[in-house]
Amino acid sequence: MTMTTAETRDERKAIDVNEGRDWARTYWNIGIGVALLVLLILSWGPSEMERWPFLFTDAGNMLEYASGFTDPNFSQWEFYAREMLVTLQIALWGTFLSLILSVPFGILSARNMVPWWILQPTRRLMDFFRAIHELVWAVLFVVAVGLGPFAGVMALFIHNTGIMAKLFSEAVESIDPRPVEGIRSTGASRVQEVIYGVIPQVLPLWVSYFLYRFETNVRSATILGVIGAGGIGQILFESIRGFYYAESAAILIIVVITVVLTDLLSQQLRKFVT
Amino acid sequence: MTAIAVEKLSKTFGRVKALNGIDLSIDEGEMVALIGASGSGKSTLMRHIAGLERGDAGASHVRILGETQQKGGKIGSKARELRSQIGVISQQFNLVNRLPVMINVLVGILGRIPRWRGTLGIFTEAEKRKAIEALGRVGIPKTAWQRASTLSGGQQQRAAIARVLMQRSKILLADEPIASLDPASARRVMDVLADINSREKMTILVSLHQVEYARVYCPRTIALRDGKVVYDGPSKALSNDFLTELYGSASEELVLPADLPVESAKRRRDKPAKTIEPNLGALEPA
Known part of the structure; x- marks a missing residue:
């Protein structure tokens, strides 16, 4: 017994624990950590992070402002509910239209599906769609189609296509290539490989991304109301601007309830598809 | 030859x-x-x-x-x-797990039927019957509408062979x-x-x-x-x-x-x- 422990101790001394270790990787990890730290320090000033003590010294102001919202006025709740429904409908159409484009764009911006000369242009186009905020797209579409919900639908459509195509392509990049090869070896065409080999594998994830984006778009559609794209957001913005705190509070509560309900609904749907 | x-x-x-x-x-x-x-x-x-x-x-x-x-x-x-x-089967079976065995077998004829039909997933009654026959041939005819992932390893491999039979490869x-x-x-x-x-x-x-x-x-x-x-x-x-x-x-x-x-x-x-x-x-x- 003592013999063996003595032996292992000797062995331990002899073994170089760092043999075969990839130092480049370690240095990279340290480098990335340091770079992140430097970025945080550089961003401190411009972000006016030094104002953080105000959060505590002047918290009373916030409380006073918030107290205006403590007494919601639901006398017009039917009107709010109708406008909330409009917002949901804007989000539904916007998300649905972007789904139609996200399927082909998602495939075309997946590394394992297409050569680089298709991949790069598609990805850059999606970056462009995504980089410009819904609000900016909405302003652009208001010019073309006028104030109202349709401008909101188009804004969500374009921006969300950029995001959903990226999410979809990431799902496609993580598929198991072997079933696809199985399909290919039967003499199937490229499109058929995608339909039978790729889509069945990514479908649960895609559905879940779609539902998640729908939730997000319900919130975004609310904000789009602010620039005149209709729905509950427009009413909310008008009542806040008019200092109708009680009405604003009622609207906010309706928005929160709706978002919670969509979340619960999409959770159930997700369970159903996977 | x-x-x-x-x-x-x-x-x-x-x-x-x-x-x-x-x-x-x-x-x-x-x-x-x-x-x-x-x-x-x-x-x-x-x-x-x-x-x-x-x-x-x-x-x-x-x-x-x-x-x-x-x-x-x-x-x-x-x-x-x-x-x-050329039909191919491998250690990992290469079936699409989430699709029914039936579709996995029918995929075998994609190279032989009009491309639009295969792309839209329209298979004739006769083709489906052929798929069941192929499954019968390898001894698992009753699994046709199960998801491929629910089959045991040996059954999955036989389903893959059924696909090759469907393909009628040489x-x-x-x-x-x-x-x-x-x-x-x-x-x-x-x-x-x-x-x-x-x-x-x-x-x-x-x-x-x-x-x-x-x-x-x-x-x-x-x-x-x-x-x-x-x-x-x-x-x-x-x-x-x-x-x-x-x-x-x-x-x-x-x-x-x-x-x-x-x-x-x-x-x-x-x-x-x-x-x-x-x-x-x-x-x-x-």
Whole structure:
């Protein structure tokens, strides 16, 4: 017994624990950590992070402002509910239209599906769609189609296509290539490989991304109301601007309830598809 | 006629020479075993013959049924049509897990039906009946509408074979089809392969990890080592001693673990039951 422990101790001394270790990787990890730290320090000033003590010294102001919202006025709740429904409908159409484009764009911006000369242009186009905020797209579409919900639908459509195509392509990049090869070896065409080999594998994830984006778009559609794209957001913005705190509070509560309900609904749907 | 003809095929991955001047020729209707330790190039060779991988530039030439599949590292113009002539099954079964077995089998005819119909997923009643028949042929007709992922390993492999039957290909490449199966399932899969070989006259090249199966099921064996053909001839001549000569200590890998002294007595008792005679009636359904 003592013999063996003595032996292992000797062995331990002899073994170089760092043999075969990839130092480049370690240095990279340290480098990335340091770079992140430097970025945080550089961003401190411009972000006016030094104002953080105000959060505590002047918290009373916030409380006073918030107290205006403590007494919601639901006398017009039917009107709010109708406008909330409009917002949901804007989000539904916007998300649905972007789904139609996200399927082909998602495939075309997946590394394992297409050569680089298709991949790069598609990805850059999606970056462009995504980089410009819904609000900016909405302003652009208001010019073309006028104030109202349709401008909101188009804004969500374009921006969300950029995001959903990226999410979809990431799902496609993580598929198991072997079933696809199985399909290919039967003499199937490229499109058929995608339909039978790729889509069945990514479908649960895609559905879940779609539902998640729908939730997000319900919130975004609310904000789009602010620039005149209709729905509950427009009413909310008008009542806040008019200092109708009680009405604003009622609207906010309706928005929160709706978002919670969509979340619960999409959770159930997700369970159903996977 | 020659089903598979490979000349001077080499493949380099980085600094590793996975295939090193392979020459081989397999006639139509043969059932040939491909053996070798892990890393000897079995899978790589299969993938080249299937047209899923291109060899190094040079004098290489792979011909399938007399047509050029690839030459000098370039895929031939008939490659897609040739692909439908080659059925492929592998250790991982390569089924689409979330689709029903039925669709997985029907996929086999994609190369033979109008492209628009295959793309829209419209299959005729007769085609579906053919798929059920193919499943019956491999002994699992009742699984048609189950998701592929719910099948056992042996059943999945047989579903993959049903897909190849549906494909009506002339050649079947089986890349370690039984490596992840238990002995009973493995024997059943090999029985089905032997049956297809004798009834459909399908040319079969099957890579195996264990030489026992080659001796029982395949008249001819090709052995690889470090990307080279080191033996090509009757399987009967491949004695364990000869394997040791070919592979040194690595030959242990090529002999069934059941050959370990602990189980050898039981195995000797089982041996007479193991014959080439395929007995599909004995396959229990599902």
